[in-house]
Amino acid sequence: MNNFEKSLFDKTVNKVLETGYTLVSVEDTKEFGIRIIRFTIENLNKEEPISCDDTTLVSEALSDLLDEIDPIETEYYLEVSSVGLEKELKTTEDLEGAIGKFVNVKTYEKIEIHKSMYKEFEGDIVSVDDETVEIKVHIKQFRYPVKVARKLIAKIRLAIKMN
Numbered sequence: 753m754n755n756f757e758k759s760l761f762d763k764t765v766n767k768v769l770e771t772g773y774t775l776v777s778v779e780d781t782k783e784f785g786i787r788i789i790r791f792t793i794e795n796l797n798k799e800e801p802i803s804c805d806d807t808t809l810v811s812e813a814l815s816d817l818l819d820e821i822d823p824i825e826t827e828y829y830l831e832v833s834s835v836g837l838e839k840e841l842k843t844t845e846d847l848e849g850a851i852g853k854f855v856n857v858k859t860y861e862k863i864e865i866h867k868s869m870y871k872e873f874e875g876d877i878v879s880v881d882d883e884t885v886e887i888k889v890h891i892k893q894f895r896y897p898v899k900v901a902r903k904l905i906a907k908i909r910l911a912i913k914m915n
Contacts, residue, residue: 756780760823764791767817771810772796776835787828789818794835802834840909847880847908856911857887859904865889866896874911 753761761778768775768791779790793810795802811832818830841847841855854876862869868891875889875898884899885908 753778754780760789763821763823764814764817767813768793768810771813773802773806773810787826788831789824789828790831790833792833792835807832807834838909838911840907844880844882847877847885850910851877851880853877854911854913855887856909857885857900857905858907859900860906861904863898863900863904865898866891866894874913 757778757780760780761775764778765775772795773793774796776792776794779788779792781788781790791810791814793802793807795806811830814832815830818824838856839846841850854874856872856874858872859870862871864870865873870889873887873889873891875887875895878886878888878897880886882902884901885905886897886899889896889898
């Protein structure tokens with residue numbers, strides 16, 4: 753998040769919590785020349801999916817707050833959405849919560865997995881610590897345990913397993 757997005761996150765996180773949800777991120781972007789302020793939320797009970805009624809409730813609460821604090825000088829669209837099935841895992845808590853789940857991993861540089869070099873791969877998270885993420889990597893019909901240094905991970909997200 754840039755400074756503006758972080759500031760907006762800090763100003764709105766409690767309002768989202770009041771509605772019963774967790775604010776995951778704030779994104780200030782332009783699409784087709786239209787400024788969009790995108791809030792991504794998650795249910796406090798992470799097992800429950802978020803409905804359109806839920807995003808409407810949060811959108812109305814945020815709209816009222818943004819009108820009150822007026823942090824944005826130009827016209828914009830307010831968008832509220834859920835994290836979705838392919839949520840990016842950004843924090844240690846996210847990674848620990850995904851142990852046993854299937855993920856897609858992109859690294860900054862190629863790493864060796866069973867005698868070949870890969871910069872992108874998929875597999876199941878086995879364990880997480882401050883320095884590494886252990887993943888049982890899926891390559892064709894084989895599974896290889898690999899410890900990946902967290903500093904080498906450019907992006908890791910939940911993925912949909914295709915059998």
